[in-house]
Amino acid sequence: MTLSWKRIYAILQKDWKDLWRNYFVSSIILLPIVMAVFYSKMMDQTIDLHYMIINLTLASVTAFIQCAVIAEEKEKHTLRGLMLSPASVTEILMGKSLVTIVLSVLTLIICAYITGYNPTNIIMIAIALIISMVFYLAIGTILGLISRTIIEASFIIMPVIFLFGFGSMLMGLVERYPALSFVEYLPNIQLVEFAYKVEEGAGFADLWSYLAVIAAWAVVGIVLSGVVYKKRELDE
Amino acid sequence: MENIIEVKNLAKVFGNQAALEDVNFNVKKGEIIGFLGPSGSGKTTTIKILTGQLLQTSGEASVFGVKSSALNKGSFRQRIGVLSDNSGLYQRLSIEDNLKLYCDLYHVPLKRMDEVLDLVNLGNEKKKIVSKLSKGMTQRVLLARTLLHEPDLLFLDEPTSALDPANSQQIHEGLRRLNEKGTTIFLTTHDMSEAEALCNRVAFLHKGKIQLLDEPKTLRRQFANGSVKVELKNGNVVSIPNGAEGADELYQYMSKNEVVSIHSDEPTLGDIFVQVTGKELLV
Numbered sequence: 358m359t360l361s362w363k364r365i366y367a368i369l370q371k372d373w374k375d376l377w378r379n380y381f382v383s384s385i386i387l388l389p390i391v392m393a394v395f396y397s398k399m400m401d402q403t404i405d406l407h408y409m410i411i412n413l414t415l416a417s418v419t420a421f422i423q424c425a426v427i428a429e430e431k432e433k434h435t436l437r438g439l440m441l442s443p444a445s446v447t448e449i450l451m452g453k454s455l456v457t458i459v460l461s462v463l464t465l466i467i468c469a470y471i472t473g474y475n476p477t478n479i480i481m482i483a484i485a486l487i488i489s490m491v492f493y494l495a496i497g498t499i500l501g502l503i504s505r506t507i508i509e510a511s512f513i514i515m516p517v518i519f520l521f522g523f524g525s526m527l528m529g530l531v532e533r534y535p536a537l538s539f540v541e542y543l544p545n546i547q548l549v550e551f552a553y554k555v556e557e558g559a560g561f562a563d564l565w566s567y568l569a570v571i572a573a574w575a576v577v578g579i580v581l582s583g584v585v586y587k588k589r590e591l592d593e
Numbered sequence: 594m595e596n597i598i599e600v601k602n603l604a605k606v607f608g609n610q611a612a613l614e615d616v617n618f619n620v621k622k623g624e625i626i627g628f629l630g631p632s633g634s635g636k637t638t639t640i641k642i643l644t645g646q647l648l649q650t651s652g653e654a655s656v657f658g659v660k661s662s663a664l665n666k667g668s669f670r671q672r673i674g675v676l677s678d679n680s681g682l683y684q685r686l687s688i689e690d691n692l693k694l695y696c697d698l699y700h701v702p703l704k705r706m707d708e709v710l711d712l713v714n715l716g717n718e719k720k721k722i723v724s725k726l727s728k729g730m731t732q733r734v735l736l737a738r739t740l741l742h743e744p745d746l747l748f749l750d751e752p753t754s755a756l757d758p759a760n761s762q763q764i765h766e767g768l769r770r771l772n773e774k775g776t777t778i779f780l781t782t783h784d785m786s787e788a789e790a791l792c793n794r795v796a797f798l799h800k801g802k803i804q805l806l807d808e809p810k811t812l813r814r815q816f817a818n819g820s821v822k823v824e825l826k827n828g829n830v831v832s833i834p835n836g837a838e839g840a841d842e843l844y845q846y847m848s849k850n851e852v853v854s855i856h857s858d859e860p861t862l863g864d865i866f867v868q869v870t871g872k873e874l875l876v
Contacts (some may be wrong), residue, residue, distance in 0.1 A: 368698075
């Protein structure tokens with residue numbers, strides 16, 4: 358199967374124009390930026406602070422925007438038009454993810470500037486962030502495809518924002534309730550652990566296991582979003 | 594001529610409600626076939642199965658020789674165009690932006706956009722934002738989008754339902770021109786005049802079953818009662834049977850100069866539908 362970049366770029370262009378006129382969705386990028394301004398003045402600039410903002414960006418910008426744009430396509434019956442066109446699942450989902458990626462990266466850069474985050478090994482951090490972003494894109498895609506309307510999507514995404522955006526706060530509970538130890542394997546927690554190791558100067562041999570866990574979440578997310586998309590191609 | 598669509602014993606059941614029952618028909622290349630029936634008769638269900646949006650419960654359907662279960666391939670979708678009641682446009686974007694996306698999705702040059710907009714009489718409106726358009730204009734943009742890639746087979750579900758007569762006529766002319774170039778058209782409608790104006794054959798669909806399928810002219814003749822209607826100067830309309838007896842009666846009226854008009858007493862497709870199904874063809 359060959360990908361048509363023309364189709365992917367066409368969907369990206371359309372989404373870019375459409376999103377800037379959709380204030381309900383695009384204004385979400387202000388949430389992590391405001392939080393970054395607020396917390397950088399209140400707290401010490403630790404890895405925990407940086408990654409609270411980064412995880413919040415991934416959950417609220419990456420997952421939410423992806424979820425909202427797909428849910429709106431469903432609600433307005435425009436997704437059916439894309440599905441009936443010659444564009445493949447991969448082309449449609451890649452096209453629909455690119456605007457979300459651009460906005461997420463911009464928000465991450467702005468937030469990192471505000472909180473003064475300057476990682477020791479930027480390449481390793483970038484790899485981990487890219488893999489994490491794929492996971493959040495997949496979550497957003499799945500929830501967008503499940504939702505019937507954009508309003509429903511904005512409700513359904515809330516647990517994701519709380520679990521993954523503020524999930525590091527759950528670590529306190531893990532110490533008290535060992536049954537919650539699975540929380541340590543959530544991609545947001547793995548990302549924080551990974552960042553600590555990077556700052557300690559760890560090499561790839563010490564870091565790959567964190568990347569593998571995040572990548573496993575991303576792969577499961579991609580497969581599930583493909584399955585849900587295929588189901589949505591058919592009316593019930 | 595080659596069959597583009599082949600349907601055998603097609604059935605679709607939603608829950609315990611049958612939407613289609615034992616439907617059989619073929620569509621030949623270059624034909625315009627109309628499925629006529631009221632809401633809920635199974636017209637849209639048929640289109641959804643034939644475009645890979647819905648799986649049938651039983652029976653077989655194929656389009657261009659591809660079985661309905663495999664109709665979600667890009668190569669198939671390049672050859673078809675679908676306009677249905679669940680087609681949508683990007684409301685915040687202009688007509689031009691909407692069509693440009695589809696030009697790129699179908700790998701069609703952008704100049705084609707102006708051709709289809711002229712066809713639907715929207716050549717001067719392409720900068721307009723879709724959310725500001727009337728229902729009729731929106732329907733015309735959707736139709737333009739469907740025609741962009743000059744598909745081999747067009748599925749049109751109530752294509753002119755929101756249009757005024759002048760625009761409907763213009764769309765009909767456009768569809769005829771497209772058909773002359775070789776596009777096969779499968780359309781559903783409850784508008785008998787649209788079916789008469791466009792279709793080579795019509796199928797009457799009622800309660801998920803095809804009740805009749807033939808050329809409109811053949812159907813009208815088949816259901817004609819062999820008489821003529823004569824309108825007289827006194828305002829009465831009399832039905833005169835064909836034959837020697839009728840000829841005498843007609844001669845009487847004509848010799849007295851009482852005749853205003855004479856028409857063959859062929860039923861309309863609407864009359865035939867009522868006769869066959871016992872129901873009016875309502876939306």
